[in-house]
Amino acid sequence: MKPIISSLGIDRRALLSALAVLPTMSGSFLTTSARAQTAGSGDALASWNDGPAKQAIVDFVKATTVQGSPNFVPAEERIATFDQDGTLWVEHPMYSQVMYCLDRVPAVVAKKPELKNVEPFKTVMSGNREAMAKFTMKDLEMILAATLTGMSVEEFNAEVKKWIESAKDPRWKRLYTDLVYQPMLEVMRYLRDNGYKTYIVTGGGQDFVRVYSERVYGIPPEQVVGSAAGTKLGYDKDGKAFLTKEPKLLLNDDHAGKPEGIHMMIGRRPYAAFGNSVGDQQMLEWTGAGAGARLKMLVLHDDAKREYAYGPAQGLPNSKVGTFTPALYETAKKNSWTVISMKNDWKRIFAFE
Amino acid sequence: MKPIISSLGIDRRALLSALAVLPTMSGSFLTTSARAQTAGSGDALASWNDGPAKQAIVDFVKATTVQGSPNFVPAEERIATFDQDGTLWVEHPMYSQVMYCLDRVPAVVAKKPELKNVEPFKTVMSGNREAMAKFTMKDLEMILAATLTGMSVEEFNAEVKKWIESAKDPRWKRLYTDLVYQPMLEVMRYLRDNGYKTYIVTGGGQDFVRVYSERVYGIPPEQVVGSAAGTKLGYDKDGKAFLTKEPKLLLNDDHAGKPEGIHMMIGRRPYAAFGNSVGDQQMLEWTGAGAGARLKMLVLHDDAKREYAYGPAQGLPNSKVGTFTPALYETAKKNSWTVISMKNDWKRIFAFE
Numbered sequence: 001m002k003p004i005i006s007s008l009g010i011d012r013r014a015l016l017s018a019l020a021v022l023p024t025m026s027g028s029f030l031t032t033s034a035r036a037q038t039a040g041s042g043d044a045l046a047s048w049n050d051g052p053a054k055q056a057i058v059d060f061v062k063a064t065t066v067q068g069s070p071n072f073v074p075a076e077e078r079i080a081t082f083d084q085d086g087t088l089w090v091e092h093p094m095y096s097q098v099m100y101c102l103d104r105v106p107a108v109v110a111k112k113p114e115l116k117n118v119e120p121f122k123t124v125m126s127g128n129r130e131a132m133a134k135f136t137m138k139d140l141e142m143i144l145a146a147t148l149t150g151m152s153v154e155e156f157n158a159e160v161k162k163w164i165e166s167a168k169d170p171r172w173k174r175l176y177t178d179l180v181y182q183p184m185l186e187v188m189r190y191l192r193d194n195g196y197k198t199y200i201v202t203g204g205g206q207d208f209v210r211v212y213s214e215r216v217y218g219i220p221p222e223q224v225v226g227s228a229a230g231t232k233l234g235y236d237k238d239g240k241a242f243l244t245k246e247p248k249l250l251l252n253d254d255h256a257g258k259p260e261g262i263h264m265m266i267g268r269r270p271y272a273a274f275g276n277s278v279g280d281q282q283m284l285e286w287t288g289a290g291a292g293a294r295l296k297m298l299v300l301h302d303d304a305k306r307e308y309a310y311g312p313a314q315g316l317p318n319s320k321v322g323t324f325t326p327a328l329y330e331t332a333k334k335n336s337w338t339v340i341s342m343k344n345d346w347k348r349i350f351a352f353e
Numbered sequence: 354m355k356p357i358i359s360s361l362g363i364d365r366r367a368l369l370s371a372l373a374v375l376p377t378m379s380g381s382f383l384t385t386s387a388r389a390q391t392a393g394s395g396d397a398l399a400s401w402n403d404g405p406a407k408q409a410i411v412d413f414v415k416a417t418t419v420q421g422s423p424n425f426v427p428a429e430e431r432i433a434t435f436d437q438d439g440t441l442w443v444e445h446p447m448y449s450q451v452m453y454c455l456d457r458v459p460a461v462v463a464k465k466p467e468l469k470n471v472e473p474f475k476t477v478m479s480g481n482r483e484a485m486a487k488f489t490m491k492d493l494e495m496i497l498a499a500t501l502t503g504m505s506v507e508e509f510n511a512e513v514k515k516w517i518e519s520a521k522d523p524r525w526k527r528l529y530t531d532l533v534y535q536p537m538l539e540v541m542r543y544l545r546d547n548g549y550k551t552y553i554v555t556g557g558g559q560d561f562v563r564v565y566s567e568r569v570y571g572i573p574p575e576q577v578v579g580s581a582a583g584t585k586l587g588y589d590k591d592g593k594a595f596l597t598k599e600p601k602l603l604l605n606d607d608h609a610g611k612p613e614g615i616h617m618m619i620g621r622r623p624y625a626a627f628g629n630s631v632g633d634q635q636m637l638e639w640t641g642a643g644a645g646a647r648l649k650m651l652v653l654h655d656d657a658k659r660e661y662a663y664g665p666a667q668g669l670p671n672s673k674v675g676t677f678t679p680a681l682y683e684t685a686k687k688n689s690w691t692v693i694s695m696k697n698d699w700k701r702i703f704a705f706e
Contacts (some may be wrong), residue, residue, distance in 0.1 A: 156471045221620035233639065242639075260584050
């Protein structure tokens with residue numbers, strides 16, 4: 001089961017300390033779905049301030065899509081990849097998918113009452129965050145396995161859909177899908193309008209993100225690459241075939257697993273790649289090693305007021321989750337990757353602002 | 354290394370007996386590429402005779418794409434999957450990819466002269482088919498590992514491209530890519546023209562098929578699902594990132610591995626699935642288990658004159674490679690899958706006829 005933990009990109013210590021400070025369970029019963037609004041047609045990147053980041057995007061699109069440009073890229077080769085947590089939506093203080101797993105525990109216990117008095121489920125049911133902060137790795141593995149595997153893919157999809165359309169972030173009291181970054185929605189649409197196929201390449205669960213990727217990001221499930229557990233074909237009593245999610249890791253889509261996963265799932269090297277942490281470094285390196293114009297961008301969380309501030313800029317502490325380390329900052333400078341300052345480059349962060 | 358053998362769907366005994374009868378190595382130096390011609394706009398399925406198979410295709414497309422139909426399928430959910438060997442092109446007497454591996458041995462030996470006197474490379478170099486027929490499983494594993502892994506993905510792609518544009522089938526003395534079935538090219542285009550996204554789902558190597566899928570089938574690399582070995586990220590002396598093909602199986606895309614691979618790579622259940630052997634049965638079962646109209650078709654090789662005859666019809670012997678067993682024939686009848694008779698349903702088999 002260990003791979004499932006790593007498939008979520010979870011650092012145990014970080015997870016536990018974050019659990020201790022989270023105010024409440026995030027479940028709610030609001031079922032309104034969130035469709036992030038996009039910029040008007042006047043300026044495709046309306047939520048971006050003029051500056052080097054916006055300029056890098058516009059220059060890249062011009063260089064690769066204007067016929068006759070020395071760096072012109074044929075339409076079918078235009079691939080852009082985006083990390084999700086911390087790049088497309090809020091990852092702090094805890095990945096939404098981990099919140100999902102914790103929120104699912106009551107339903108798992110309801111189905112298997114014998115778990116009610118068994119750890120770690122007993123502690124999760126108690127809501128005692130301090131006790132949860134003492135979970136061992138084995139406890140966490142049991143929670144993830146119980147909530148992410150052992151059901152049919154349709155059952156899993158239905159549960160995630162219900163949750164993502166109701167669960168709320170404790171700080172903003174809004175759906176997690178409201179917390180996508182408006183400037184990133186704009187850059188994805190801008191790239192698509194210029195013939196790019198946009199992919200999510202996440203360390204999070206592929207099946208999880210696929211449930212809402214089309215509605216929230218305009219990215220169909222088949223363009224979501226993520227950490228993936230295997231499935232197993234079985235037959236019901238009427239002989240109908242179905243797939244069950246298994247606790248067996250097929251793709252650990254983080255760090256070197258990102259370029260490896262892109263090769264496996266897409267088979268082409270991206271021309272543009274966006275990330276925000278050390279888990280994205282290898283994806284940007286591999287993108288940058290290709291010929292011609294390649295766009296490599298890192299989102300820096302330096303806006304404590306409108307979102308969060310963590311990372312290497314001005315000695316900010318690293319996030320509990322995604323880590324934009326000082327070493328990554330040096331790598332970005334050395335390779336001339338573009339760092340996006342949320343504070344300076346983004347006029348607006350969320351659509352609801 | 355064993356998984357690589359199984360990833361190619363190779364039955365050792367079948368491979369060896371086929372090797373013994375193959376007349377020559379298939380390499381040649383002709384570099385003309387083959388672009389299969391498609392039917393005129395008058396009849397999208399011009400190479401199909403009127404009959405139940407053609408009717409099933411037309412009925413399915415009508416049922417799923419005409420607005421207001423009770424079985425209407427939204428455009429974004431229209432997925433059709435096609436096995437390759439024996440379904441889209443000739444698989445008899447030997448999978449083209451195995452021919453590729455054998456043809457690559459001289460180049461591997463040229464690079465590593467120490468292999469010249471080492472078995473099994475020595476025997477392959479001798480051209481002695483009868484000796485090759487005595488290869489052990491370990492011999493075969495060594496050949497596949499030496500020719501399919503250990504190089505960068507770009508090197509592999511370049512080698513396959515060179516080969517597929519020059520190697521010829523011994524019977525027709527034509528490029529392997531000339532031996533695609535014209536009626537299947539038509540049905541793929543017909544489905545695409547009606548909003549379907551067409552995928553290849555092959556037991557063969559994903560990286561191998563991706564090299565020519567766009568040119569030959571109109572299917573981009575990212576829509577090829579196949580057996581896949583892992584890759585490993587490395588850095589060259591200038592610090593540039595690259596991926597090396599590793600002898601480690603990630604996806605064995607045959608039998609139950611087909612629906613599992615489809616879930617992993619696409620994340621949606623197909624509405625149409627085409628195959629020709631027991632390795633495709635589970636893909637058709639899983640497709641058929643979905644709600645609404647689902648098209649399940651099996652190509653039956655019953656045309657000894659124009660192509661080959663093997664399989665259960667009229668007591669024909671099974672192919673050395675793909676196997677359309679009597680049990681599969683029963684399964685098809687029981688589930689009302691449509692069996693395509695090459696002899697009766699196809700007016701023309703190849704574009705060059």
